Amino acid sequence: PAVAAPAGGKKVIANLFEWNWPSVASECTSTLGPKGYGYVQVSPPQEHVRGNQWWVAYQPVSYRIESRKGTRDQFRSMVTTCQAAGVKVIVDAVINHMSGQANGGTGWAGSSYQHYVYPGIYQAQDFHYCGRNGNDDIVNYNDRYEVQNCELVNLADLKTESDYVRSRLAAYLNDLLSLGVDGFRLDASKHMPAADIANILSRLSRSAYIVQEVIYGAGEPIRPEEYTGNGDVHEFRYGKDLARVFRSERLAYLRNFGEGWGHLPTGRASVFIDNHDTQRDDGGVLTYRDRGIYALANAFMLAWPYGSPTVMSSYTYSNRDAGPPSDGNNKTLNTACYSGWECEHRWPVIANMVGFRNATEGTGVSNWYDNGYQHIAFSRTGKGYITINDEDFAINGRSYYTGLPAGRYCDVIHGTFSANTCSGPVITVDANGWFTANVPAHDAIAIHASARL
Ligand code: ARE
Structure with a gap:
């Protein structure tokens, strides 16, 4: 079988x-x-x-x-x-x-x-x-x-x-x-x-x-x-x-x-x-x-x-x-x-x-965002968040609603999380579930519950 x-x-x-x-x-x-x-x-x-x-x-x-x-x-x-x-x-x-x-x-x-x-x-x-x-x-x-x-x-x-x-x-x-x-x-x-x-x-x-x-x-x-x-x-x-x-x-x-x-x-x-x-x-x-x-x-x-x-x-x-x-x-x-x-x-x-x-694993999609073109973002409910910017220009200073618990998360697109440290940028999610960051052209930011400092 x-x-x-x-x-x-x-x-x-x-x-x-x-x-x-x-x-x-x-x-x-x-x-x-x-x-x-x-x-x-x-x-x-x-x-x-x-x-x-x-x-x-x-x-x-x-x-x-x-x-x-x-x-x-x-x-x-x-x-x-x-x-x-x-x-x-x-x-x-x-x-x-x-x-x-x-x-x-x-x-x-x-x-x-x-x-x-x-x-x-x-x-x-x-x-x-x-x-x-x-x-x-x-x-x-x-x-x-x-x-x-x-x-x-x-x-x-x-x-x-x-x-x-x-x-x-x-x-x-x-x-x-x-x-x-x-x-x-x-x-x-x-x-x-x-x-x-x-x-x-x-x-x-x-x-x-x-x-x-x-x-x-x-x-x-x-x-x-x-x-x-x-x-x-x-x-x-x-x-x-x-x-x-x-x-x-x-x-x-x-x-x-x-x-x-x-x-x-x-x-x-x-x-x-x-x-x-x-x-x-x-x-x-x-x-x-x-x-x-x-x-x-x-x-x-x-x-x-x-x-x-x-x-x-x-x-x-x-x-x-x-x-x-x-x-x-x-x-x-x-x-x-x-x-x-x-x-x-x-x-x-x-x-x-x-x-x-x-x-x-096992969570759905929520908080979908797109700008109508090449910039998207979404949550994996309660566990993770990703934003992908495939525009030819950077998107700076925008805030993203993640719905995640407040905390400091490793951006796993630019850093590796191991032994409770992050080799790249750290993203801070506030008490209301938001973070603010710059996303370069043709780049992304991703955070998740297993890479939280
Ligand atoms: C080689 C030579 C041939 C020679 C043959 C026998 O290239 O010229 O006649 O040997 O001596 C792989 C290679 C082939 C190779 C073969 C055997 O790709 O080049 O042939 O190994 O060594 C169809 C099938 C699909 C198949 C693809 C390639 O449906 O199953 O063709 N994919 C698998 C593998 C391949 C592998 C084989 C099968 C064979 O992933 O790597 O071939 O084991 C449409 C249809 C598809 C069709 C596609 C291409 O899209 O919808 O169904 O796929 O066209 O014809």
Whole structure:
């Protein structure tokens, strides 16, 4: 059985895309745990085709937990270390398909394979051959049969309606559960009927957090809502809409962002500013390249009570296919933040706003303010307050009504709160719940109950 939303008070997910297992483990201890991240999402851990492109991970050739990111033992020890640091582990699970290379070969861990033959695992009879488009590839996303029975970019498409395939996929997920993982991102969920996923999940040995990748496409027959019975679903409209608001519309429009914009129900939506696909393939979204505006968009996401937020953490790339920093054998190197790796989850604004999210969990929005354009502010009732000024000019000397208890609060956008001290400016809320401050252009101020001096 699946659980719908990340459980517990710490729900923010850090997606350490393509990090190797030893680096994930040390990040859990040094940063993710201390900063209050509840989960880390890791890239696909199973054996995959060889190559230096990042996307080799999305072409399984066996379910051995051995990849360019590390061995089974390293994976197991990473899970243990993260959990000891209070961080749960979500695995990107590729269960819709196997490899897509026309020719066979030897996988990362030495397993031999051919397209449609994975010895001891799957044979030709375990795949769909949709009989369309000359090469069985998906062309028309407006055709449900084609999307769920043809091949996504030539990837051998598993017959998820078959009992054998379902049991094999459940065995893979159960193996990961036996290594201690807490949840799964189900890759390419749109390409599997929701009922097939439900059947596979019914075979899990214990409950797990589930988030499904079903990209909303205008007019497409397969809709994200079909999958909410299985768990959370990525809400791709969130990052696209938010980018448009920041780039060319008005922050004032955000007062009903989320369900009010036709997005998924808040209790089922997994949200992010960008992910590993949209940062490459979707020119509109905000990414690490947008620097300060990207940080502000993440601050809004973490402050706004809609969905379960994931903070993306990227490696630096200049061409779409390039893999992460690796050695001569394509083994992923240990992460070096700010040198080949962007480490957005460590950016002070983003990392400190995780604490804001945790401190305000379960509270609603009140005291909304906007100037009609790019300056907004709101309370998370009784627990926190944020004002974002994305105007090209500073807004000085304005007073804000927070409704918070009187006190001295750390401005976590400009300072880090630890051991009862604030490394940045302190905001004083008066006995009536007001404070007065200057907010520079394209900047913000945020205060919350867990960072009060
Ligand atoms: C690579 C090569 C291909 C080659 C293939 C097989 O690029 O040329 O044919 O290998 O040899 C990733 C990469 C792919 C890569 C693949 C396998 O992005 O480039 O192919 O791994 O190595 C659709 C799906 C959605 C999917 C996106 C990318 O619905 O599920 O396409 N996203 C996930 C992952 C990807 C991953 C895969 C799935 C495959 O997040 O990283 O691919 O495991 C509209 C529709 C969307 C559609 C979108 C793009 O918006 O609404 O549903 O998304 O168009 O087509």
